[in-house]
Amino acid sequence: MNGNGRFLAGEGSSSRPKRPRLSSPAEDGENVGEVTATVAGDEVRSGTLVDLDLLDCSVCCQPLSNPIFQCDNGHVACSACCTNLRNKCPSCALPIGVYRNRMMERVVEAIIVPCPNAKHGCTDKFSYGKELAHEKECKFGLCYCPAPGCNYSGLCKDLYRHYHAYHLDTCKGFTCGVNKDAWLEISEKILVLQERRDGALVAVQCFEEEQGVYVTVNCIAPCAPGVSEFSFQLTYSNGAKSMSFEFDEMNQIQKVSFQTPEKGFISVPRYFLDGRTTLKMKICINRLGEEEDSD
Ligand SMILES: [Zn+2]
Ligand SMILES: [Zn+2]
Ligand SMILES: [Zn+2]
Ligand SMILES: [Zn+2]
DSSP, rough: OOOOOOOOOOOOSSTTOOOOOSSSSOOOSOOOOOEEEEETTSEEEEEEEGGGGGGOOOTTOSSSSSEEOOTTTEEEEHHHHHHHHTBBOTTTTTTTTSSHHHHHHHHHHHHEEOOTGGTOOOOOOOEEETHHHHHTTTOOEEOOOOSOOOOEEEEEHHHHHHHHHHHHEEEEEEEOOOTTEEEEGGGOOOEEEETTTTTEEEEEEEEETTTTTEEEEEEESSSTTTSOOOEEEEEOOSSSOOOEEEEEOOOESSSSHHHHHHHHOEEEOOOOOOOOEEEEEEEEEEEETTTTTOO
């Protein structure tokens, strides 16, 4: 019977030698997790882990998540790295990828960390590593002002107020369900529309490419359920002909980018532009879930 890699539940870990620290504890106090442990009699003890980097895989630096493996020398790696390294320990070259480190798995699950947006008001907490998936759809994610040269960032509701207060002259209002002219000078690259009711911001952007012009329509909001969810219909016409596009769901972005997108754009071919420098478009935006029940 080989006992390597097996730890009995409830066995104290204090007698085991400590692994050397990979880096010094963070000084800003942000890299801290709460540790909770249940002991006999339902009493929960808790403590603080000051350096969360200890819970990252030393090979790929991503948060360790189950299953966690160890070599005969006790070096730890995540399962993806064990596969990538063909089950050879990166530290000592012994085999790794068979024996799990159950204690480390329990520790990682017991570490509770706040959402990275806690300082902006999110109160959600997660097992270590799980907060990263949440951050992508946290409604407290910061949004950045789309006005050229403006460095404002804030919660989306605050950004909408900021935009209305400081950039009203550069923006056009829109009402959901109403067809609206959205003429965009190709050289200006961006047109910002603001909803009259809630102030939601929609950025219509164009990217001039060899084959024609790519157009994107994004709402500036975190990708959180229930926050500024729209569908839209966009029509481009050059007088004689027109092209129409319908999107069931408008993309939500926290910051506009001026990099040519690889997907999610509308392509207006060059022959269709007929040498025009203005895209004469019409847009109709609808709030999701309101089309059916509007009376
Ligand atoms: Zn790894
Ligand atoms: Zn090793
Ligand atoms: Zn959050
Ligand atoms: Zn601004």
